[in-house]
Amino acid sequence: MIPGWLIAVASLGYLTLLFAIAYYGDRRSDEGRSLILNPYIYAFSIAVYCTAWTFYGSVGLAARSGVGFLPIYLGPTLMFAFGWVVLRKIIRISKVHHITSIADFVSSRYGKSHVLGGLVSVIAVIGIMPYISLQLDAISASFNVLLNYPELSNSGSAIDLPLFGDTAFWVAVLLAVFSILFGTRHIDATEHHEGMVAAIAFESVVKLVAFISVGVFVTFGLFDGFGDLFARAAAEPTIAKLMTMEVVGAQWAPLTLLAMLAVFCLPRQFQVTVVENVDENHLNKAIWLFPLYLLLINIFVLPIAFGGLLRFPLGTVDADTYVLALPLAEGAPALALFAFIGGLSAATGMVIVATVALSTMICNDLIMPVLLRFAWLHLSEKKDLSGLLLAIRRGSIGFILLIGYLYFVLIGESYALVSIGLVSFAAAAQFAPAILAGMYWKGASHRGALLAISGGFLVWAYTLLLPSFALSGWLPAGFVERGAFGIELLKPYALFGLDGLGHISHALFWSLLVNVGTLVVVSLLDRQSMIERIQATLFVEVFRQGGTAGVGANIWQGSVSVSDLRSMAERFLGSERTHEIFAEYARNKQLDRPMAGNASGELVQFVERRLSGVIGAASARVMVASTLKGEGVGLEELMQILDETSQVLEYSRQLEQKSEQLEHASSELKAANERLTELDQMKDDFLSTVTHELRTPLTSIRSFSEILHDTPDLGLSERQHFLGIIIRESERLTRLINQVLDLTKIERGRMEWQMSDVDLAEVIDHAVSSMHHLFEEKNVTVDIRQPETIPPVRGDRDQLIQLAINLLSNAEKFCPGGNGRVEVALESGPKALTVSVADNGPGIPEHEQENIFEKFHQVRSDQTGNPMGSGLGLAICRGIVEHLGGRIWVRSKPGHGATFFFTVPFVKQ
């Protein structure tokens, strides 16, 4: 039991500290020494994701469904792993286009549409309202528990007592003051609310420390560590059930998906993650620091839940209040007070950021467009509109908190904390398809997005919001039980008979189905307007445009004088800020003279973007267009410029490609030329060798013929002798010509190969027997060694015989007369058959072994110095073997004969 005044003083003291931090943060920012310029503050500010719902509700949910609360935190972890791809692009787009809120993002992407921006704002307000009221509820309920424990520990009837209703009311008022002071200091909504961010980051630290303190107290104070706690919990059958997935059911995957989408679609998350981001590089740290924060704050959820279940008899204490009730019951009121402050941090952080984000949307995307459109003449008379803008924003903050308070009083009590939070998540998730498609698919159209978001929202309202009204008694209860108009198929929790998923998963399934389906189908059938196509290109290709200049630099071609532009800007920005902006432009462009005359398109664009940071993209466009004279907007012209620009880019890309191709081609040509020169040289060599080889036999034929012709009285024996020479030389000539023809055929691939399975042993026998008389004549013995069975090889039989004859005759030629010996051996290898032909001739000198298979390479006899063959036989052999996929080589030691080897691959099995 803690006295009320102490709680009040502690709370007020804490809020004062918050004010001080925010004030200090803003002062530092004014001095140009930013407090939030580091990734850790950024990551802590994103932890505004953990609200009172996390602080109290997670334990309550864990007490009902074990690990069922975890998907809400696993989803963001997964999304942040993806953050590099998705979040970085959202941040870059938002910086380039001075995006002020999620409504502004969607509106800007789909052709700067007022209607879409307004729709998103309305949905955001309706969807987030229960969530804000939930925070007020949590503060009020926790205050109640702290004050009255143990009498009133079962929260739920807080509003019966006017005092506690008042607690929530005064909290709402205080938060409104805070949000107004630190959320609307500047007129430019893209400017960072540094004080607010610093305060939020501080709150994240407080709630983390408070929750972990309670966790440590429960785990190590009330129990003897995790082991003891879980052992005792497991002994209770009802709690033991919570340690299984059975209690989680089918919710797991849908909730993970929901949390993934919510972590960037909730307006407050968009605000801290995107709008308040000062440096894209901070994301590098945040993508793991933020998940780490979630992990830390969740470690003690299960121990606290189990501790509460073990400590309190079932039903006596609401599980949502275990965080406070456990320290109170165990005599640690100081810790309970600290936990209360932690919960207060969680709740206030959420409310402050959410109201600032929503008020920007309401002002820029809902109220301003209406004022500009319907009351334009009236507004135009005003010299300075910046005061009006601030007033609208401050008014909307008050309005949001008032509605949140009323919602809390009238409806809030009917739901457990966790369901309300998830209802808001599901509403925010309706923005995800339009955002994601908008960033990666140029074809996603304005009408598609409009109908998709509307459709998804209507399904959401029907399946989640209306039932909550029915449960609060605003609608007849039969609506939930029997469906609208008593039609069973329209039951809001089991639409078209889909049952057993859980309310949230059920609503998520139907709303996203309608949402995504509509977006895809309508966009595919739609035709986009010019401005839509421009914005789609600018969004999807944001990383290719390299910064703010962009393709659309010359969007505004109409004429407007600098002074007109300046006075228009002054109305929204105030004269001081306008002066700064124009000075900044002049500084960036390094203009030394004051600008006069007609404003350049670039300047108009610059001012439009700055203006959109204040009043939103859609309104800024209308405003700038209204100041341009004549056909200023010139969308057709713009489209042409855009097309021309992309065409020029395309041409230059093509040119680059072509020059690359040319370079490649010329190097190929060079190589080909070298090869040709080489071939030409070879052809010359070949021709001269061939003619030389042909001349030798021709010369002897001619001279012997002349002798026979000139001396008719030659003796018969001599005549016979000469004629014999002529015949032999003619034979040699024929052989040579045949060989040249064969070789040419082989080299040019003109040889006709008759491929079949060949028994090489039979081929060798054939060759040896056909040369039988030659060997006998010279008294050379031939040995053939071969294994018993030889698998067939693949080849042309005739060519293989030719090959064998060439090698055999080669061996015979070099064998010494009288005691010559030739050995032919066949040997099976793993893949090919190796044939060797060995002789006992003089051998081949080592330096010759390499070149011996070249054309016209002749080994000269040691004795005579004369060539002993045509020099083509071995070249032909090589051609044949290589064509058949084998190899040919020689091994020899001078003086000990030479052995030729060749291989022919077996027939493939």
Next chain:
Amino acid sequence: MKDDNRSSERLVALFLFGMVLFNPLVVGLFDVGAEIRLFGIPVLFLYLFIGWAVLIGLIAAVAESAPKDSKPTSPPTRPAD
């Protein structure tokens, strides 16, 4: 830009790894009841939290080794007074 892309690819891979890690079917494998506990902690809880911590560690390793984008991405919020 090449290293940048490489980091993106790795992070997308980690995202997919996380999808597997927390897939209901995979989580179901560790759903062995309250009686089986490692270090005094039910296996299901141990798996979820350690898996989560490992995933965060891997994301940190990739993100910290990624090159910083040197281009200043945020315009000064206002000129110094």
